[in-house]
Amino acid sequence: MIELGDNDIDELLLVLNRNRSVPLVLDASRRQALCGDHDLQACPGSGKTTLVGLKLLCLVRKWTAPRQGICVLTHTNVARDEILKCLSGHPSGFALRNYPYFIGTIQEFVNTYIALPSLRSKGVTVTQIDDDHCTARLERMALPGTKTYLGNKHASLSDLRYRWENDNLVLKTPAFPAPSPSPSYANLLAIKSRLQAEGAFFYSEMYAYAQEALFHNHHLVDSLRHRFPIVLIDEMQDVQRFQDDLISAIFDHPMVHYQRFGDPDQSIFDGVGGERPNTSYNAADMQPISESHRYCPTIAGQLGGLSSRKLALTTSCELEQEDPSSTVILFCDGTRGQVLGRFAELVQALPVERRLVVKAVAGVAENNGEAAAPLSIGSYWPSFQRNLQPQSTKPNTLCQAVRQATCLGASGKGLSLIFDALVTAFRLAGVHFTNRAGQEKPPSRAGLSDYVRSAQVYAPLRQMIADWLIGAEPAEDEWAHHVDALRALLHLPGNNAGLNSFLAYDPAPAPAAAEVQAPANTFISEGGVRIELATLHSVKGETHDATLLLETKYQKLFDLKEMLPHIIDHALPAPIFDPERPKTHISIRASFMKKAYVAASRPRHLLGLAMDRERITAAQRQGLIAAGWNIIDLG
Numbered sequence: 001m002i003e004l005g006d007n008d009i010d011e012l013l014l015v016l017n018r019n020r021s022v023p024l025v026l027d028a029s030r031r032q033a034l035c036g037d038h039d040l041q042a043c044p045g046s047g048k049t050t051l052v053g054l055k056l057l058c059l060v061r062k063w064t065a066p067r068q069g070i071c072v073l074t075h076t077n078v079a080r081d082e083i084l085k086c087l088s089g090h091p092s093g094f095a096l097r098n099y100p101y102f103i104g105t106i107q108e109f110v111n112t113y114i115a116l117p118s119l120r121s122k123g124v125t126v127t128q129i130d131d132d133h134c135t136a137r138l139e140r141m142a143l144p145g146t147k148t149y150l151g152n153k154h155a156s157l158s159d160l161r162y163r164w165e166n167d168n169l170v171l172k173t174p175a176f177p178a179p180s181p182s183p184s185y186a187n188l189l190a191i192k193s194r195l196q197a198e199g200a201f202f203y204s205e206m207y208a209y210a211q212e213a214l215f216h217n218h219h220l221v222d223s224l225r226h227r228f229p230i231v232l233i234d235e236m237q238d239v240q241r242f243q244d245d246l247i248s249a250i251f252d253h254p255m256v257h258y259q260r261f262g263d264p265d266q267s268i269f270d271g272v273g274g275e276r277p278n279t280s281y282n283a284a285d286m287q288p289i290s291e292s293h294r295y296c297p298t299i300a301g302q303l304g305g306l307s308s309r310k311l312a313l314t315t316s317c318e319l320e321q322e323d324p325s326s327t328v329i330l331f332c333d334g335t336r337g338q339v340l341g342r343f344a345e346l347v348q349a350l351p352v353e354r355r356l357v358v359k360a361v362a363g364v365a366e367n368n369g370e371a372a373a374p375l376s377i378g379s380y381w382p383s384f385q386r387n388l389q390p391q392s393t394k395p396n397t398l399c400q401a402v403r404q405a406t407c408l409g410a411s412g413k414g415l416s417l418i419f420d421a422l423v424t425a426f427r428l429a430g431v432h433f434t435n436r437a438g439q440e441k442p443p444s445r446a447g448l449s450d451y452v453r454s455a456q457v458y459a460p461l462r463q464m465i466a467d468w469l470i471g472a473e474p475a476e477d478e479w480a481h482h483v484d485a486l487r488a489l490l491h492l493p494g495n496n497a498g499l500n501s502f503l504a505y506d507p508a509p510a511p512a513a514a515e516v517q518a519p520a521n522t523f524i525s526e527g528g529v530r531i532e533l534a535t536l537h538s539v540k541g542e543t544h545d546a547t548l549l550l551e552t553k554y555q556k557l558f559d560l561k562e563m564l565p566h567i568i569d570h571a572l573p574a575p576i577f578d579p580e581r582p583k584t585h586i587s588i589r590a591s592f593m594k595k596a597y598v599a600a601s602r603p604r605h606l607l608g609l610a611m612d613r614e615r616i617t618a619a620q621r622q623g624l625i626a627a628g629w630n631i632i633d634l635g
Contacts, residue, residue: 001229003256004035008058016090024050029289037235037259039286043311043542044601045294048261049079052234053086053093059230060092060101069100073109073247075235078541080104083234101449102228106243107203113224115206118213127199127446131158134195134202141191146184150175160192161202164211207242214249222263224250229257236262236281238269244278252280265307267593268537271614276579290314294543296323298628299600299607305570306563306597308590322351323605325630329548330613335634336573339380339610342632343548344525346606350546354605357544358529361602363536363559363595364552375553377533380610383532384521395421399479399506402468418465422490423448428499429492457489464489479505539602546606549599551615557585559592561615566593568623 009031017023027035030047033040034055042048051456052072055361059070059361083103096103104112111129120125128134138157139147150157162171171192176185214220231251233239239247251258264282273628291314292300300315307313327346329339340360347355365386367374377384395401401421426433426443433447434440441447452458464485468474474482483503487494494500523531531548539547551560566572577590600607613633621631 002059002062003400004058004062004242006031006035008062009034009054012054012058012061012090020358024054026054027291029287029291033261033287033289036287037257038282039284040289041263041265041309041311042261042284042289043263043292043307043313044266044598045292045315046289047272047293048263048289049082049234050086051289052083052232052261056083056087056096056635057090057092060096065100065229067100068227069102069228070096071109071231071251072096072103073106073231073233074104075106075238077105080237100227106233106239106247107206108188110210110246111206114210114213114220118209124196125199126201129201129203129206131202134158134161134200137195137198137200138191142193143184143187146187149184158202160188162205162208164208164215167215169208169212175539181187185630204242207246210246210405214246221250225253225256231253231256231258233260234262236260236278237264237267238262239278239281240269241276243279248280265309265311265594266540266598268540268591268598277577291316292319295601295604295607296320297605298326302326302567302627302629303572303597303600305566305568305572306593306600308574308593308597310570310574317604320605322354324349325628326607327609327630327632328616328624329608329610330616330631330633331610332613332635336380336612339550340523340548340635341525342530342544343608343610344523344527344529344531346608347546348525348527350605355529355545357542358546359532359534359539359542359602360523360545360548360550361534361536361539361599362550362552363599364554365535367553373553375551375558377535377550377552379552380550381523381533383523386535396508397501397506398422398425398483398503399474400508403473405469406473415465415469418468419445419448425492425502426490427501428502429496431492452490453489460489462582474505475506476505536599538597542602542606544602545604546598546608547603548608548610549596551609551611554588554592555583557588557592558615559562559596559614560609560611562589563596564611564616564620568620568627587631 009026013026025118030051032038032366033051040048040051042051042525056070056072063070066256072080072083074083080103084097087096095101096417102109102112116126135158141156142150147157148432154174159172159174160339162169164170171189173188176182176188179185228251233247235564260281267277267282271275288311290311293316295303296317297315297319300313300317303313306309324346331339343360344358347358360380362377362380364376365375365384366378377386395404395417398418401417405415405417423443423445426448431443432440433443433451449458452461464482468482486492486503491502492499503561521533523533525531549560551558555560566574574593575586575589578584578587581587600609613635624631
């Protein structure tokens with residue numbers, strides 16, 4: 001085990017702060033988190049991901065074990081990429097991207113170290129792990145009678161998957177709690193067998209196979225603990241119970257430095273997909289970091305009532321004269337359409353540099369007929385389309401793809417950029433791939449993988465790409481040699497004008513990953529203020545200059561109406577989510593609170609709420625005013 005102290009932190013900060021205009025300063029609670037192994041609750045904007053990165057850099061600077069490494073697990077790819085980005089600011093950070101270390105999602109870890117090796121040992125080939133693909137294939141293979149039967153039983157083919165229950169691997173068959181002579185049951189068994197023969201599996205099935213492997217091989221746990229004596233988990237509040245049970249069984253042990261980072265107040269995925277949230281972390285006592293670097297003092301003082309665990313929030317930001325009061329916009333049916341325009345007027349009063357990112361968010365995108373008198377994002381702006389998302393501009397040439405990938409380092413995202421560019425190269429060349437059934441298919445990622453393996457060039461291609469990723473950005477005098485080597489390796493033709501143009505040296509910088517071709521779901525006011533409308537779940541982890549939380553309705557409850565008493569009186573006890581009864585009013589209110597907390601903690605300068613004037617009492621209006629809120633009544 002490696003002990004960290006203030007001297008280690010100070011030495012690292014001395015190096016990092018040389019190139020920073022605003023130096024990193026760590027208070028006592030953050031230093032304690034770096035030096036200890038207690039579970040951590042970090043409030044919104046507290047720099048939690050930076051803290052994880054700093055701890056990794058402190059550890060790797062003292063690391064001496066050549067065949068043991070640090071394991072960092074995240075809930076999402078986005079969180080993983082944020083950690084890798086933090087590490088790029090220090091030379092030691094590059095070591096953490098490679099053996100013997102691991103930084104990735106829990107899913108990647110389970111696949112790589114447990115499930116896939118176990119399946120390979122059984123002679124099972126895995127070609128794809130993807131819920132959408134599996135469900136689509138099952139839908140195509142299922143007989144009409146089977147689909148009709150499942151529809152009548154309100155069951156879904158997506159539930160046809162293996163699970164680990166009572167120390168056994170069990171195939172769960174939707175609508176059939178037990179074996180049956182029914183033709184539909186026989187069809188379910190048959191199409192599941194065909195799907196597995198194709199090598200396609202659901203994400204959750206990897207956990208079931210991992211549990212099976214651990215159950216039958218007790219030495220595997222010891223090996224993983226020895227391989228990774230230090231384990232850090234980020235975004236722990238969103239880890240589901242079945243994931244937590246598996247990871248905790250391996251690493252929550254005295255021989256492992258096991259530390260979890262997150263914020264239970266932001267666990268907004270409770271009950272999503274029918275999966276239970278973890279309780280080992282979300283219900284535990286933990287060390288708090290309550291000082292944020294994001295929001296102004298006014299917003300910090302008004303968020304406390306929405307913290308389920310009653311964190312006493314503070315901020316390192318100073319109050320600026322230009323920072324307006326948090327505002328509640330009241331409307332009726334006839335004035336609801338004016339809400340966005342009125343909020344835009346408030347935003348326009350901010351200095352230009354303080355209104356670059358403005359969003360209006362809500363918990364419900366569309367009611368789908370589940371609520372009488374529905375209220376959703378579309379109720380405020382009918383042009384909203386739930387599935388319309390910003391599209392990243394793709395690199396126009398292979399050179400651009402390599403240039404963008406080198407900025408990402410040897411990460412999965414960088415590899416994906418280059419593999420996608422190679423697929424484009426084959427398409428331009430007019431080359432078709434032959435699949436395992438002997439059929440010719442247009443180039444695809446899966447087809448490219450099969451092609452390079454059958455041509456026995458997979459290893460040299462990966463080595464070539466690795467050299468690109470860890471090297472400098474493409475230079476004109478070297479690029480022709482790279483392309484010649486690639487052509488020779490992949491047998492790409494030299495007489496195709498479109499392909500030659502795509503492979504030629506391109507001095508233009510690749511579009512930034514966040515650059516989009518056109519605004520998606522963006523309201524533009526008469527004064528030119530752009531307000532992007534988004535679902536609340538999609539903005540988790542973001543920072544805005546101004547955020548408007550729109551009242552919506554779920555079942556019979558209006559979210560802001562239910563949260564208003566807590567916004568006014570911070571001492572009110574928080575409702576508690578019951579995973580056994582997620583649809584009760586108290587569970588729904590608990591979900592409302594966490595969602596409202598996430599939304600209200602996004603903005604730096606301006607927080608707005610929009611709700612129906614009929615759902616607020618005169619006493620509540622006075623309570624808001626006394627707490628420093630501004631009220632605009634549109635009538």
